[in-house]
Amino acid sequence: MDYSSSRWRKKRLHILKKDKYICQVMKWYGLREEATIVHHIYPADEYPEYRYCDWNLISVSANGHNKLENRTTGELTDLGRRLMERTVPGVDWRSNKKRYSI
Template identity: 40%
Template sequence: MLLDELTQQAKLKTTNTIYESKAARDAFYQNQTWRNKRKEILRRDNNECQVTKSLGGVDKDKLIVHHIKPLEYYPELAMDDSNLITVSHTNHNIIHGLTLAKFNDEWW
């Protein structure tokens, strides 16, 4: 199941922590290069959650472009299409084991 795979990938860590701080992640996500890449991935994924799609459904609300291998530990994959997938806010929180109110990095 895609959700299980994404949850396992989200737990991967390395010693490369260039984006460990919230300020560093905020700077990355506010960068125009990222914003362009985000639009590209949303288009590629037809503006729908790929987790929900893998289960036969459609979810186009509150979409996040998720780094399959975490940005803070795999900065070399930050803009790699194969490391990016569109997921709903709800599924993104499930992947990271967060409550809906906790995760807010990409919502400004």
């Protein structure tokens, strides 16, 4: 995935705005942190067909990202895998009335 592409930069900004620049992961813990990263719930390398889908993208802080992905290996953590399992392809989790309890 080319994270320096114009398409990705526009999509990243769109998602951050959509989530009001608030880390959605830390929000689950009752904490408020500024989101600066957009994480792929279904990893972009394994699921390239989902890489630009809004429902597959979530705004996170560095702390939130570390809870979803091992920054050394790039592997999803247990929390990252649970989030992926609970996310239904094509269904935007933001509009789902029932909150995710991970």
